Amino acid sequence: xxxxxxxxxxxxxxxxxxxxxxxxxxxxxxxxxxxxxxxxxxxxxxxxxxxxxxxxxxxxxxxxxxxxxxxxxxxxxxxxxxxxxxxxxxxxxxxxxxxxxxxxxxxxxxxxxxxxxxxxxxxxxxxxxxxxxxxxxxxxxxxxxxxxxxxxxxxxxxxxxxxxxxxxxxxxxxxxxxxxxxxxxxxxxxxxxxxxxxxxxxxxxxxxxxxxxxxxxxxxxxxxxxxxxxxxxxxxxxxxxxxxxxxxxxxxxxxxxxxxxxxxxxxxxxxxxxxxxxxxxxxxxxxxxxxxxxxxxxxxxxxxxxxxxxxxxxxxxxxxxxxxxxxxxxxxxxxxxxxxxxxxxxxxxxxxxxxxxxxxxxxxxxxxxxxxxxxxxxxxxxxxxxxxxxxxxxxxxxxxxxxxxxxxxxxxxxxxxxxxxxxxxxxxxxxxxxxxxxxxxxxxxxxxxxxxxxxxxxxxxxxxxxxxxxxxxxxxxxxxxxxxxxxxxxxxxxxxxxxxxxxxxxxxxxxxxxxxxxxxxxxxxxxxxxxxxxxxxxxxxxxxxxxxxxxxxxxxxxxxxxxxxxxxxxxxxxxxxxxxxxxxxxxxxxxxxxxxxxxxxxxxxxxxxxxxxxxxxx
Amino acid sequence: xxxxxxxxxxxxxxxxxxxxxxxxxxxxxxxxxxxxxxxxxxxxxxxxxxxxxxxxxxxxxxxxxxxxxxxxxxxxxxxxxxxxxxxxxxxxxxxxxxxxxxxxxxxxxxxxxxxxxxxxxxxxxxxxxxxxxxxxxxxxxxxxxxxxxxxxxxxxxxxxxxxxxxxxxxxxxxxxxxxxxxxxxxxxxxxxxxxxxxxxxxxxxxxxxxxxxxxxxxxxxxxxxxxxxxxxxxxxxxxxxxxxxxxxxxxxxxxxxxxxxxxxxxxxxxxxxxxxxxxxxxxxxxxxxxxxxxxxxxxxxxxxxxxxxxxxxxxxxxxxxxxxxxxxxxxxxxxxx
Numbered sequence: 001x002x003x004x005x006x007x008x009x010x011x012x013x014x015x016x017x018x019x020x021x022x023x024x025x026x027x028x029x030x031x032x033x034x035x036x037x038x039x040x041x042x043x044x045x046x047x048x049x050x051x052x053x054x055x056x057x058x059x060x061x062x063x064x065x066x067x068x069x070x071x072x073x074x075x076x077x078x079x080x081x082x083x084x085x086x087x088x089x090x091x092x093x094x095x096x097x098x099x100x101x102x103x104x105x106x107x108x109x110x111x112x113x114x115x116x117x118x119x120x121x122x123x124x125x126x127x128x129x130x131x132x133x134x135x136x137x138x139x140x141x142x143x144x145x146x147x148x149x150x151x152x153x154x155x156x157x158x159x160x161x162x163x164x165x166x167x168x169x170x171x172x173x174x175x176x177x178x179x180x181x182x183x184x185x186x187x188x189x190x191x192x193x194x195x196x197x198x199x200x201x202x203x204x205x206x207x208x209x210x211x212x213x214x215x216x217x218x219x220x221x222x223x224x225x226x227x228x229x230x231x232x233x234x235x236x237x238x239x240x241x242x243x244x245x246x247x248x249x250x251x252x253x254x255x256x257x258x259x260x261x262x263x264x265x266x267x268x269x270x271x272x273x274x275x276x277x278x279x280x281x282x283x284x285x286x287x288x289x290x291x292x293x294x295x296x297x298x299x300x301x302x303x304x305x306x307x308x309x310x311x312x313x314x315x316x317x318x319x320x321x322x323x324x325x326x327x328x329x330x331x332x333x334x335x336x337x338x339x340x341x342x343x344x345x346x347x348x349x350x351x352x353x354x355x356x357x358x359x360x361x362x363x364x365x366x367x368x369x370x371x372x373x374x375x376x377x378x379x380x381x382x383x384x385x386x387x388x389x390x391x392x393x394x395x396x397x398x399x400x401x402x403x404x405x406x407x408x409x410x411x412x413x414x415x416x417x418x419x420x421x422x423x424x425x426x427x428x429x430x431x432x433x434x435x436x437x438x439x440x441x442x443x444x445x446x447x448x449x450x451x452x453x454x455x456x457x458x459x460x461x462x463x464x465x466x467x468x469x470x471x472x473x474x475x476x477x478x479x480x481x482x483x484x485x486x487x488x489x490x491x492x493x494x495x496x497x498x499x500x501x502x503x504x505x506x507x508x509x510x511x512x513x514x515x516x517x518x519x520x521x522x523x524x525x526x527x528x529x530x531x532x533x534x535x536x537x538x539x540x541x542x543x544x545x546x547x548x549x550x551x552x553x554x555x556x557x558x559x560x561x562x563x564x565x566x567x568x569x570x571x572x573x574x575x576x577x578x579x580x581x582x583x584x585x586x587x588x589x590x591x592x593x594x595x596x597x598x599x600x601x602x603x604x605x606x607x608x609x610x611x612x613x614x615x616x617x618x
Numbered sequence: 619x620x621x622x623x624x625x626x627x628x629x630x631x632x633x634x635x636x637x638x639x640x641x642x643x644x645x646x647x648x649x650x651x652x653x654x655x656x657x658x659x660x661x662x663x664x665x666x667x668x669x670x671x672x673x674x675x676x677x678x679x680x681x682x683x684x685x686x687x688x689x690x691x692x693x694x695x696x697x698x699x700x701x702x703x704x705x706x707x708x709x710x711x712x713x714x715x716x717x718x719x720x721x722x723x724x725x726x727x728x729x730x731x732x733x734x735x736x737x738x739x740x741x742x743x744x745x746x747x748x749x750x751x752x753x754x755x756x757x758x759x760x761x762x763x764x765x766x767x768x769x770x771x772x773x774x775x776x777x778x779x780x781x782x783x784x785x786x787x788x789x790x791x792x793x794x795x796x797x798x799x800x801x802x803x804x805x806x807x808x809x810x811x812x813x814x815x816x817x818x819x820x821x822x823x824x825x826x827x828x829x830x831x832x833x834x835x836x837x838x839x840x841x842x843x844x845x846x847x848x849x850x851x852x853x854x855x856x857x858x859x860x861x862x863x864x865x866x867x868x869x870x871x872x873x874x875x876x877x878x879x880x881x882x883x884x885x886x887x888x889x890x891x892x893x894x895x896x897x898x899x900x901x902x903x904x905x906x907x908x909x910x911x912x913x914x915x916x917x918x919x920x921x922x923x924x925x926x927x928x929x930x931x932x933x934x935x936x937x938x939x940x941x942x943x944x945x946x947x948x949x950x951x952x953x954x955x
Contacts, residue, residue, distance in 0.1 A: 041952050240951045253942045264705055266697075283945070284930045285937035289704055294730040298697035301690070301727070305670070305701025308688055309709065313701070331691050421946050459686040459702070459709050462665040467634070467680050469689025470673075479636060480681065 015074030017082030018177065020170075021099045022091030023060055024052065024067045027170040031089075032069025034174055038187045040241050040418055043231025044073040047383075047528065049081035049415045052355070061123035063094045073181075075230040079382070080528035081415060083605045087180075089173050091115060091146070093124035100136075108140045110176060112169060114147035142222065146172050146213075153212035159201040168209045175213025180222050185210055237420040244383035244413040245272075248316075248342060248406070249279035251390025253286055254422070256312045258391075259398055259430040264311040265290040266302035268321065271354045272410040273344035276316045296324035300341065304328060307337045308468075310434065310458035312394055314340040319348045319361045322405075323368065329403055330369040333494070335468045336445075336454045338397040338432075342390070345409040345525075347601040356601025357411035359524055360576040365405045366554060366583065372491045374498045376400065377554040379407040381527035384419035386412060389551060391427060398432045400501055401453040402494070407553075409525040409575075411603050432456065438463020444478040451504075452497040501555050508548055508557040510566075516544030517617045519567035521593075523550040523580050526604055530573055533609035542617060553583070561588050569616055571596055573604065629654035631664060634684040645796030645822040646675060649743065650682055652802035653712075657685075659803070660810045662710045669712045670699040672719040675750050675824075676743035679714035693724025696731035696740070703738050707923050710810060711738040718748050721757040721777050729786035734922040735814045741806070742819045743796075744779055747828035765827070779819045780903030784896045784915065790816035791903070792913040795836035795845070796823055808913060814921050821911075835909045848902065848912035850891040853883055856908050863887075864908075871901050873908070891916040 018035065020028045029050055036048045051068040058065025072082035085103045090096040092115040103109065116131055130136055131143060150169040154160060171188075178185055189207055196202040242250075256263035265288070267277045281290040289311070293299040300315040307313035317325060322343045332339045345361045347353025365377045376396050380389035386408055393406040435442065435455045444466045445454050457464035466478060474481035475490050510519065512534050522530040527549045534547040548563060550556070564570060564584075571594040572581040581593045596612050598604055632654040640646045657667065667685040671677035673692035680687030690698050695713045703711045713731075720728045720742050731740070747765060748754040754767035758779065762771040783791050790812045792805045802820065809816035821832040835844045846856035846864065854864040861876045863886035874881045891913050893899070902910040939945045 037950060041950075043952075043954065234954045236954050238947065238951050238953050240946075240949070250942070250946065253945070257942050262705070264701065266701060283939075284933040285939045286942065286945075287930065287934075289926070291700070291704060293697060293700075294726055297694060298700075298727050298730065301694040301697030302701035302704070304690070305688075305698035305703075306705035307701075308686075308698075309668075309702045309705035311705040313705075327691055328694060335688070421951065423943050423946070424941065458706075459668045460665055460706060462663070465665055465685050467636075467669075467683075467687035467689065469680070469687075470691055471689065 014076040015072060015078055015082070016086040016181075017070065017072045017084065018087045018089070019068055019070045019085050019099060019102065020089045020173065021066055021068040021095035022170070023094070024058055024065050025060070025167070026067065026091045027167065028067045028069050028091070031170045031174045032071055034188045034191065035177060035183070036071040036073070036416070037241055038178070038183050039071070039073040039181075040239070041187055042183060043234075044075065045078040045232040045234060045418060046074075046241070047072045047078045047081045047415060047417045049411070059123075061092055061094055061120045063098055063124060066095050066098045068095070068099060075232050077232065079531045080603065080606075083607065087177070089177065091170065091173065093120050093126055093130070096130065097124045097126065103139060105138050106140065108142060109136065110142045110144060110173065112146035112173070113143040114145050144172075144176070144216070149212060149216065150209050153208050154205055157201060157205050157208065160205055164202075164205070168206055171206050171209040172213035172216070175210040175215075176217040176222065178210075179214045179217035185214060234418070235420060239418045239420055241416050242384055242387070242419040243275070243416040244380070244386045244408055245275035245344065246279050247384055247386035247419060248380070248390045248408060248413070249276045251387040252280070252312070252314055252340070252394055253283060253288070254387070254424055254427060255391045255394030255430060256288070257286065257424060258427055259312060259394070259432050261310065261312040261398075261432065263288045264303060264306035264313045265316065266293050266299040266306065266313070267291070267316045268293055268296045268299045270296070270318045270321045272346055272413050273316045273318045273321070273342065275413070276342060276344070296321040297328060300325040300328040300332075300339075303339055304332050304335075304337060307332070307339050308335075308459070310456070310460075312398065313338065314342060314394075316342040316344070318344050318346050318354075319364070320351065322361060322364055326369050329375065330371060330373045331470045332403045333369070333373050333375055334470055334472070336401045336494070337403070338401055338456070339403040340390075340393045340397050340406055341403060342393075342406045342408065344413045345407060353601040355410065357409045357525065357603060358575050358599065358601060359409060359526070360579065360599070361407065362523075362553070362576065362579040363582065365407055372495065374495050374554065375402060376404040376498060376501055377407065378404065378552050379524035379550070380412060381524055381549060381551055383412045383415045383417045387419065387422065395428065395430045396501065396504070398430055399453065399504070400451055400497065401433055401456060402497055407524055412525040434458060435464055436461065443476050444468060445473065445476055447493075451500055452493060499555050502558045505552045505555075505557060507559040508550060508552075508563060510546035510548045510563060512538045513544055513546035515566035516546055517568045518545045518613060519564065519570045520545060520547045520613065521550070521570060521572045521580070521584070522547070522574070523553060526573060526575060529604035529606065529609065533604070533606050533613065536606065537610050537613055542614070545613060545617060550580070553580070556587060564588060564591050570594060571612070571616060573597075573609065575599065575603070627658035627664065629658065632657045632684050634682050636681045638682050639678065640675060641826050643825040644675070645745075645820070646679075646743065648796055648799050649741065649802060649820055649822065650679065652799045653683070653806060655799070656803040656806035656810070659807050660710070662810070666708060667710045667712070668699075668702055669714055670695045670702065671714040672724060673750070674716040674719045674748070676714050676716040677719060693719055693722070694727060695719070696724065696727040699738050700731060700734070700736050703736050704923060704926070707737070707927070713738060713740040715740060715742055716749075717742065717744045717746060717758040717779070718756045721779065721782065725757075729782070732783055732786040732788040732815055732817065735787070735789055735919055736922045737813055738815055739806075739809045740815065740817045742779055742817060743822040744819050745822045745824040745828055746776070746831050747824050749824050749827055753827035778904060780914065781900060783817050784900050784903060788817050788915065789814045789917045789919050790913070791819070791899070791915045792817070793819045793821065793903070793909075793911045795832065795841065795911065796820050797836055805913065808916075812916060812918070814919055844908055845911045846908040848889045848891070848910055848914055850889055850913065850916065853886040853888050855883065855886055862908070871905060893917065
């Protein structure tokens, strides 16, 4: 049944946002992934974001048990999973209730009307049935008896119990959406063939239901509000869809192979960083040593040990874990050993909002250690460039002999997007500082003149036996030294070493405008939101707004101040209470840094950004 | 790990140029010299030896050894040493720790390293006090013990290190007085030879803050009567006159005298350090009289790194991924022209 109170006026658009929602067990993640992968194969640019409850198996039908998957597909560049929905597919009342607010007025809802039972309505805290009470009259509602139709489609397929029958209704929904957006079913059918290789009845069942949904939509001649999403213009190359956390893991794999070192991960499970551990434990074929330790501290401690012994060592965590690692990170810093700490940020403080995104660990990354303890801090800004920045973190730590903190966040870590695959041959060289031969005048704290990086002598090398530790050390020999001047010199050297990294990182460039009235500043995972907002406002005619998005935080790019001078106003946009703005204020005098902050565990919305920017340029 | 060269080391080769800064008369000197003498006997190359320590008096140890070493942070040496060993299983890795470092702040790492059975060695300097912070009670201090932080007597019952270690799954546990360098040296050699995590508890006198804490066990004139020095395969016999021994009476160890009540040497328990079941080893480490010393448990088991190595080999053999590019370009990719 299709409500026709809303007159359908299909429009040609360049991008649409679709959200699939249902119960945790309804298979929404799979449905969403299939749709986005198929669209990517078709040539669309895509960005996706899963949204699932922190409860593993929340009670069926409950509001907090709703699991969702959002996908943004476009014939143009797509840089975020999108804000407002063009299509909402709701498999139950709870899904409808918790997601309706995101749907654009006049746009389409597909519901499984079979699931709108009295019991489910109660669980979703609906007093009346929204399909009947008129509350949805501003939307175009497509009611489909999906459960019954799925059962019907599966009549005669042997070996299916009731549960597997009901569970495949997500494929009915997917089939419908495929027809609506003119997508091929081939990729998904191919997926069934691989996944259920040894269970032919499941291949048969899923294919049947997918087809049933597809033909059902054809019969109804369902058309979406928006269609014509042709392939996007993307740079030529081979692509794959990648999640941020996977990209991070792969960046380290590449860095290990390029540098000729073995990769060691010491880690302890923590949301939302655990997927990096999950990914790296798979890669024993590359000799990866992924060690699940007894706690966060042992995670970093084992990595420090592995680094001392000559591995490319990393540890992965999220906010509370970084707090626990603070002391050990200070040790790695004073011992001047290579080590990468990945912090996939989540909402804080304390346990905070574990499954939500935030950028509030920036100051912790910068200053969260005792004593004068600077480290390199860099941040990835998209799911795909987590690869690039993980690689860069490894390169910097090995070449500069100091720990690097790589910041990502829950939003880009769990989001996925097309990644133009980078072959190892196309990545920059990594030169490690391992001392191989004993010489009379060798000292562990001899430094490279340009970078101030010290030597790395690893156990097993005859003649280079030495001791290092957490006590202040003599600036040449590395022996314990409490000499007052020596401590000051060493403190300054460690700080200068970080500063000189400026000579090895790219300058910051603005997008959309090189000078003008307003400079929008962001860092890390907000790139997609800021980029699309500034792009849109630029297309609306505001040509005087530029975007400067930072990936290098400590040290900042050399030309930062120069760039700030080119704009009349500066606004720093962050998902925290103004931490990067503080860093800019400390570093650059004479500028007014306006702030736009959001601390809701959510990414920026396009409209709120545009509204804010317009206010500032009038 | 085994030396292939003909080079013969002496203790001097393992002595660093750093001035030793423990208090005069400290048992730590005995442990240091015992180690410097043990290493030449192990047949290991100097560059393959790594000492890792945490914080405390004992943890200054690496600075005095002319090998690779790291003096790290409080309690974390087992974690750091695990990383060293997993990165390069060819190394002989030693953790030098104290009762506070290992069992208070580092308690979690201490039990987990024992559980995993990584092939590294731990020397625990137990002096039942915090020395470096000048005299607070430690997790092995006795109830009632007066210290800087328990002026009216300690109210926290102690750990028995061996009991904790065996409970955590330790495969090798030895206990030894801090005043018997030859025996310490031998135990270090045995620990080195043992495949898996080995733990040596040294009953170490702190001359400043807990002087004499073990004198009723370790002093020359009492040690034979108060200690039972266990050796694998030998009867559990002790005493100056070698006339005392241990038997099992129901579920308890009992001290008996040979020649009394018809007891002969044949009635005594025979020490089996290699037994998998740690029940008797647990009873031995808990004994107050006599205090069990020597290698109490030495059960050879598969090590963590052996398991890891076998898995890695298997995965490598079966994997189609030889280079990262194989992975990156595998599976679902698509081309944009």
